Every structure is written in structure tokens, then in C-alpha cells.
Amino acid sequence: MADPSRNSEFERMARENERLHGAVEELSILNDIATAAGSTSSLDRVIELIVHKCIKHLKVEQATITLLDAKRDDAQFRTMIRGADTSHEIRPYRLDAELAGWMLKNQKPLIVNDLASDERFQMKDGDSSMVRSVLSAPLLLKGRIIGLLNLFNKRTGNFTDTDARLLGIVAAQSAQIIENARLATEEQSLKLMQEEMRLACKIQMDLLPREPPLVPRYDIAGTSIPAKLVGGDYYDFIRIDRRSIALCLGDVSGKGMPAALLMANLQATLRAQTAVCRSPKECLERSNELLYRSTDADKFATLFYGVLDTSADRFIYANAGHNYPLLLKIGCDPQRLDLAGLVLGCMEEFHYNEGAIDLGPGDILLVYSDGITESINADEDEYGEERLVALLRGQCGKRASEIIQTIVESVRAHAGGAAQSDDMTLLVIKRES
Missing domain, CATH: 3.60.40.10 (PPM-type phosphatase domain)
Structure with missing residues (x-):
């Protein structure tokens, strides 16, 4: 007859191993993102690196980062990576207004494992077969939402609360990294513009x-x-x-x-x-x-x-x-x-x-x-x-x-x-x- 205490111990150990595995995975993706982001100050490159790491660690088919422009009523979509291959294809992608609107209103992770049957989000004909499930987390900076981190189509099984927790942590770190890259990009753009103006001024004065x-x-x-x-x-x-x-x-x-x-x-x-x-x-x-x-x-x-x-x-x-x-x-x-x-x-x-x-x-x-x-x-x-x-x-x-x-x-x-x-x-x- 099996010893109930031994079964309980095995279950406890299994849960502990799962927890430790999750913690290692969490530290691994955060370290990967921090290391990758530290190698560049380009906003586009930082976004691309974060998306790739999410595809790899969370085992999804697609991922996007959507940056919201405070000067516009709609979302400005910065980068989309389709698939986990090394070609890192970049192309614009527009989430349905209902999905972006939900995130702007609730500002917390969202799991949708059957997008086609979810009445909150009306998919377009071409999108319904392409996007089956969604895990989305807000990019929050000092209580202000600056964008969304979205995962599409988990390769095996459904998105879980553990996935949502991990993506929320990744989004929190990514928001500051993206903001730093944005500021660095703006500073570089300003320097380039000032240099262009200086050269233009010299041309004008010489004329x-x-x-x-x-x-x-x-x-x-x-x-x-x-x-x-x-x-x-x-x-x-x-x-x-x-x-x-x-x-x-x-x-x-x-x-x-x-x-x-x-x-x-x-x-x-x-x-x-x-x-x-x-x-x-x-x-x-x-x-x-x-x-x-x-x-x-x-x-x-x-x-x-x-x-x-x-x-x-x-x-x-x-x-x-x-x-x-x-x-x-x-x-x-x-x-x-x-x-x-x-x-x-x-x-x-x-x-x-x-x-x-x-x-x-x-x-x-x-x-x-x-x-x-x-x-x-x-x-x-x-x-x-x-x-x-x-x-x-x-x-x-x-x-x-x-x-x-x-x-x-x-x-x-x-x-x-x-x-x-x-x-x-x-x-x-x-x-x-």
C-alpha cells in the first residue's frame, strides 16, 4: 500500500521544482532582455530584441510591442515580429480597437485563449484564422500606460496565470528600457538635427x-x-x-x-x-x-x-x-x-x-x-x-x-x-x- 505521506512529499517537491523552474525562467528572460537592451540605444532595435526574447522564452508564434502616441487618438504600432525564426521580419500590425481599448481601460494582463469565441473582441475575417489566442500586458511607466506587450498563439496548450505573471514582470522591466531607448533616440535625433542645421547655416552664410x-x-x-x-x-x-x-x-x-x-x-x-x-x-x-x-x-x-x-x-x-x-x-x-x-x-x-x-x-x-x-x-x-x-x-x-x-x-x-x-x-x- 502506498504511503500517503510519501505521495504528499512528492507533490510538494514537484510544486517546489515547478516554482524554482519558473523563477529560473523568469530570471533568465529578464537577464536576457537587460543584456540585449544594454547592447544598443536604438529604440527600434530594443523593441525588436524584447519581442524576440518573449517569443523564445514564452514559446509563442507571434509577438508585438505597441507604443501609444499621446499626441494621437489611436495607437501607433512600432514593431511586429512574425514567428521565432532568425529572419526577424518587421512589419506594422494593428490590433483590433476593442483589444487596445480594453487594455487602456483596465491596465492589467489579459488572457484570451479562444479569441474567435470571445464576444469582447470582434476579429476581422482575415485575422480570425491567424490569431487564435492572446496574452497581453500593459507597458506602465509611473502609472501611465505607454504601450502594450502582446503574445499570440501559444505553441502548446493555453496561456496560464503563470504566463500572465511572467509577462507582467517582463512588461514592467521593458517599459523603462523602452523609455530609456526612446529618450536616447530623441537625443540622437536632436544632435543630428542640430548638426544638419549648423551645416545648413554655413551653406546659407556662404551664399x-x-x-x-x-x-x-x-x-x-x-x-x-x-x-x-x-x-x-x-x-x-x-x-x-x-x-x-x-x-x-x-x-x-x-x-x-x-x-x-x-x-x-x-x-x-x-x-x-x-x-x-x-x-x-x-x-x-x-x-x-x-x-x-x-x-x-x-x-x-x-x-x-x-x-x-x-x-x-x-x-x-x-x-x-x-x-x-x-x-x-x-x-x-x-x-x-x-x-x-x-x-x-x-x-x-x-x-x-x-x-x-x-x-x-x-x-x-x-x-x-x-x-x-x-x-x-x-x-x-x-x-x-x-x-x-x-x-x-x-x-x-x-x-x-x-x-x-x-x-x-x-x-x-x-x-x-x-x-x-x-x-x-x-x-x-x-x-x-
Whole structure:
């Protein structure tokens, strides 16, 4: 006859062995995840490693990590690993809204061993045969759910409470590991963006004139002050011959490296066309056509372009969607050169009009970007053209560079400490005699 006490002891030992086996398995997967995560700071790679370890240790067919984006109403699905092979196929995967919604509401592990018959989760036709069972645990960080760790289709048997407990522990550790990787990835992305902006700034600064041209009987100056590290404003002086010089000021779309590259394209185009075109109108028409053909649909530029003929003291100009320049003649109020035209790069063919002014002694022409008039203060009050006109009235006795300095100081005083979203660029032409 069997000894009941011996059977009881065997059962106790079996339970203890099972408990110890579970503890070893628990320590093994946690150690594997910690070791693997310590080998990389890439968020995608960390997610991939965690998913692989879960597939291996918990013996399932599929696993996902779903990261929730707090800025969006729906879940952002980061990575899916299908199967436990070494190919680590990565592809997006969308859980049913009911499953994600349940986890967001309850924030605790969920076991569903017969998904097809569970009325809480309505599977799509294509999913019902693929996903048979689910074990899901929330990724919680300081009481806030940042995502889900999901296992699909246990290879043998059903998911158990022991599986749920183990996955809950793994999810708790993984949440902090994922957050650390996310922060590291964001920091790396920021460094790369800052380096790109630095390079773009260098490109932009190299494109701008180092000093204004020396033109007999004329005082010319220009400046561009980026609102951020790199903006889209551009100005240039292009010598045509001994008596003529082209002057332009524009604003290309975008910021950063795309703006710097578009600016380089615009400068090269304008300089090439200035050499062969006989008039501002023709130069803008040819430049517009070339930019349209060589850039994407979202790339464009405003531009004021004019040619100063010093032998005749005459300035001929055309405008491609840029702010109207201001002309100040001695004894008169500033007037706008309100010739309009389409921005460059939006339409392959556009016919621009030309305007012309005669410059007398003391006359001042001011060309500026919208960063001047659209500069705002803490009350979101714009500097505006009216203030600029009023300021320009008192600048007759000043040199071109002093006029620019006065305007910049006035705009900055108006803005106070308010951050500005656009560049400030100015070009002044003054006839001295």
C-alpha cells in the first residue's frame, strides 16, 4: 500500500521544482532582455530584441510591442515580429480597437485563449484564422500606460496565470528600457538635427554677400538675420558690367537644409540668367521656368529683382510675390513699388511686368523681407508696414548701413523678448550725389 505521506512529499517537491523552474525562467528572460537592451540605444532595435526574447522564452508564434502616441487618438504600432525564426521580419500590425481599448481601460494582463469565441473582441475575417489566442500586458511607466506587450498563439496548450505573471514582470522591466531607448533616440535625433542645421547655416552664410559692392555715387548695404539657426531669406548683388549691377532679395520656402539647398539653386539660377537676360522681366521668367522644372511642387521662392544703371541713375525691377519695396525721395513720403507677380517655381510659364524709377540725389530704396513687418511682440502685435514707413521718413541723412541698423533696432525693441518665426533681411540703396 502506498504511503500517503510519501505521495504528499512528492507533490510538494514537484510544486517546489515547478516554482524554482519558473523563477529560473523568469530570471533568465529578464537577464536576457537587460543584456540585449544594454547592447544598443536604438529604440527600434530594443523593441525588436524584447519581442524576440518573449517569443523564445514564452514559446509563442507571434509577438508585438505597441507604443501609444499621446499626441494621437489611436495607437501607433512600432514593431511586429512574425514567428521565432532568425529572419526577424518587421512589419506594422494593428490590433483590433476593442483589444487596445480594453487594455487602456483596465491596465492589467489579459488572457484570451479562444479569441474567435470571445464576444469582447470582434476579429476581422482575415485575422480570425491567424490569431487564435492572446496574452497581453500593459507597458506602465509611473502609472501611465505607454504601450502594450502582446503574445499570440501559444505553441502548446493555453496561456496560464503563470504566463500572465511572467509577462507582467517582463512588461514592467521593458517599459523603462523602452523609455530609456526612446529618450536616447530623441537625443540622437536632436544632435543630428542640430548638426544638419549648423551645416545648413554655413551653406546659407556662404551664399550671402560678404560685403556690399562699391558703386560710384551710391551707398549700398544689406543684411540677413536668421530668426532661428537657418531661415529662408536670401539677398545678392550681381555685377553685370561697369555701369550696371543687379540686386535681389527673396525668401525661399522651408527651413534648415532644404531651404539652404533651394537657396543655392536659386542663386545659381539667378546668376546664370543675369548673365544672359537683357531685363529683370526676362530674368524672372527664365528663372521661374528653371526652378519649376528642377524642384518639387512644394518648393518655391518670393523674389524682388532689379537692375541699377548708374550711368542713367535708373532702377528697373520686377517682383515675384515679394513684399513691396519702399522708395523715399527727398521731401516726399515713402511710396510703395507695388508691382506684383507670381512667386517663382509655382507655374512653369508666367509673364512678369517691369517697373522703373529714376533715383535722384538723396533718394533711398528699401527692400525687406516679411520678417520685418511680421515681427510680433508678446501681445502678438505685428510691427507692420505703417511703423516701417514712419521710421523711414526720418532716415534721409543716414548712410545705408545706419538705416539698416536703425530698422533692426526698432523691430527688436518692438518685439521685446518674443521669439520670432521668420528671418529679418534688409537691402538699402541710397544715391549720394
